[in-house]
Amino acid sequence: MHFPVYKKIRIGFFIAFTVIIAASIFSYLVAKNLLDNAGRLNHAIEVSKRLEVITRQLKEAEAAIRGYNLTKDSSFLNPTMQERSTRIEKEYLLLRKITAENPRQQRHLDTLRQLLTIKYEQLMSGSQRVTVARQETSVKEGEKAADRLDRKVQDMIRIEESQVHEKSKLFHFFSVLWVPVIFISSIVAILIGIYSYVTLTREFRLQLHIESKMKSYQRDLQQNISLLNKTNQELEQFAYVASHDLQEPLRKISTFSDRLQMKYQEHLPPDAIQLIDRMVSAVARMRVLINDLLVFSRAGRITPESITRVDMNVLLQEVLTDLEVTLEEKKVTVTYDSLPEIEGSDTSFHQLFQNILANAIKFASPDRPLVITIRQEVLTGRELGLVKENRWDTLFCRISIADNGIGFDPAFAERIFLIFQRLHGISEYTGTGIGLAICKKIVDSHNGFIFAEGEPGQGATFIVVLPLTQNNKNED
Incomplete structure (x- = not known):
C-alpha cells in the first residue's frame, strides 16, 4: 500500500x-x-x-x-x-x-x-x-x-x-x-x-521540478494556443474565401445550364435534358452545402461583447415567426413553457432553436400531425449531475424539445451530432447533415450540454442544458 x-x-x-x-x-x-x-x-x-x-x-x-x-x-x-x-x-x-x-x-x-x-x-x-x-x-x-x-x-x-x-x-x-x-x-x-x-527536502525538490515543468508546459501551451488561434483565423479566412470562390463557378454552371435549357431545349434529346436537370439539382445541393459549411465554421464563436441576457421567450417567438409558413403548411402544433433569461449570444441561440425545430419538422411522421412540446426546468449543478464539484452551485436551465415524428434508433443518439452524419438517404430527406453539428458547437461554446433521445416511430427529444450565466467558464 x-x-x-x-x-x-x-x-x-x-x-x-x-x-x-x-x-x-x-x-x-x-x-x-x-x-x-x-x-x-x-x-x-x-x-x-x-x-x-x-x-x-x-x-x-x-x-x-x-x-x-x-x-x-x-x-x-x-x-x-x-x-x-x-x-x-x-x-x-x-x-x-x-x-x-x-x-x-x-x-x-x-x-x-x-x-x-x-x-x-x-x-x-x-x-x-x-x-x-x-x-x-x-x-x-x-x-x-x-x-x-x-x-x-x-x-x-x-x-x-x-x-x-x-x-x-x-x-x-x-x-x-x-x-x-x-x-x-x-x-x-x-x-x-x-x-x-x-522527505520534505525531496518533496520540495520534486515540487520545484514540477513547477519548472509546469512553466515550460505553460509556455508551450501558450505558444500552441497562439498558433491555434492563428490557424483558426487562417481557416476562417480560407473557409470564407473558399466558399466565395466556389460560389462563382456554381453560379456560372447554373447560368450556363439555364441558357442551355432555354436556347436548345427543343433540340436536345430527353436524355440530355435529364442530365441537365440532374446537374442543376447537384449545383443546388452544392450551394446549400457550401453555405452550411460557412455557417458551421462561424457557429459557436462568441466573444465577451456578444454575451447578453437573452429573453428566451422573445427569441422563441422570433424563431416560430421565421418558421411560420412551414409550420402552417405542415399543420404543426407547438406548445412551450415560459422560458427564463439566459446569458449568451442572441444570434447563436436563434440558430440553435431554429435548427432543432426545423429538424423536427423535416422528420415529421406522415401518419399523424406533428406536435412539438418544449418544457424547461431550472436546476443546480448538483441536481443536474453532469458537472464537476466546482459548478455544483451554478444554475442551469434544462430545455427539452420533444416531437412525435419518425424518431430514431437510440444507438445513434451520439452519432447524429457529428458533422455530415445522416441516418437517412438524401433521396428520402434533404439536408447536408450539418444542422445538428452546428447545434452542438453552439451549446459547447456556451459551456452547456446537448443530448438526444428517440424511439423509432415514436418521436425524438432533444435536451439542451445551458447555464443561466456565463461567469463560470470551466469546461466539463
Whole structure:
C-alpha cells in the first residue's frame, strides 16, 4: 500500500510528538519522585534532629542533677529544670507539628508525652535536696525512663528511615529507567526528524521540478494556443474565401445550364435534358452545402461583447415567426413553457432553436400531425449531475424539445451530432447533415450540454442544458 508523502510526515510527527509527550511525562514523574524523596529525606532529618535535641537536653538535665547531687553546687542547676523542661516542651510541640500528617508518629508522640511528663517529675524532684537512698532510687527510675524514651525515639526514627527507604527504592526504579527512556525517545525523535527533513527536502525538490515543468508546459501551451488561434483565423479566412470562390463557378454552371435549357431545349434529346436537370439539382445541393459549411465554421464563436441576457421567450417567438409558413403548411402544433433569461449570444441561440425545430419538422411522421412540446426546468449543478464539484452551485436551465415524428434508433443518439452524419438517404430527406453539428458547437461554446433521445416511430427529444450565466467558464 502506497501512502502519500503528507500522510507519512503526519504519522511521523504524530509518533515523535507522542514519544516526546511520553518522555516528558516520565521525566515529570522522575522529577516529582526526586522532589518527594528529597522532601521525605528532609522531613526525616528534621524529625531526627528534633528527637536528638529532646534526647540531648534530657541527658544534659540528668547530668546537671547528678552533678548537683554529688557536689551540691547550685551552678549545675543553671538553667533551672523548669527552663530546661520549657525548651524540651517547645521542641516536642514543633515535632508534633512536623509529623501532623503521620498518624503513626502522632501515636508515638502521645506515648512520648507521657514519658516526658514522668521525666519532668523526676527532674523536678531530683533538683531538690534528698537523702542518699532517695538519690539512688531516683537514679534507677531515671535510667528506666531514659531507656523507655530512647526506645520510643528509636521507633520514631525507624519509621522515618523506612519511609525514606521506600521513597529511595521508588526513585531508584525511576532513575534506572529514566536514562534509557530519554535516550531512546531522543533517538526516535531525531530519526523521525531526519526522515521528515529528507522527505520534505525531496518533496520540495520534486515540487520545484514540477513547477519548472509546469512553466515550460505553460509556455508551450501558450505558444500552441497562439498558433491555434492563428490557424483558426487562417481557416476562417480560407473557409470564407473558399466558399466565395466556389460560389462563382456554381453560379456560372447554373447560368450556363439555364441558357442551355432555354436556347436548345427543343433540340436536345430527353436524355440530355435529364442530365441537365440532374446537374442543376447537384449545383443546388452544392450551394446549400457550401453555405452550411460557412455557417458551421462561424457557429459557436462568441466573444465577451456578444454575451447578453437573452429573453428566451422573445427569441422563441422570433424563431416560430421565421418558421411560420412551414409550420402552417405542415399543420404543426407547438406548445412551450415560459422560458427564463439566459446569458449568451442572441444570434447563436436563434440558430440553435431554429435548427432543432426545423429538424423536427423535416422528420415529421406522415401518419399523424406533428406536435412539438418544449418544457424547461431550472436546476443546480448538483441536481443536474453532469458537472464537476466546482459548478455544483451554478444554475442551469434544462430545455427539452420533444416531437412525435419518425424518431430514431437510440444507438445513434451520439452519432447524429457529428458533422455530415445522416441516418437517412438524401433521396428520402434533404439536408447536408450539418444542422445538428452546428447545434452542438453552439451549446459547447456556451459551456452547456446537448443530448438526444428517440424511439423509432415514436418521436425524438432533444435536451439542451445551458447555464443561466456565463461567469463560470470551466469546461466539463
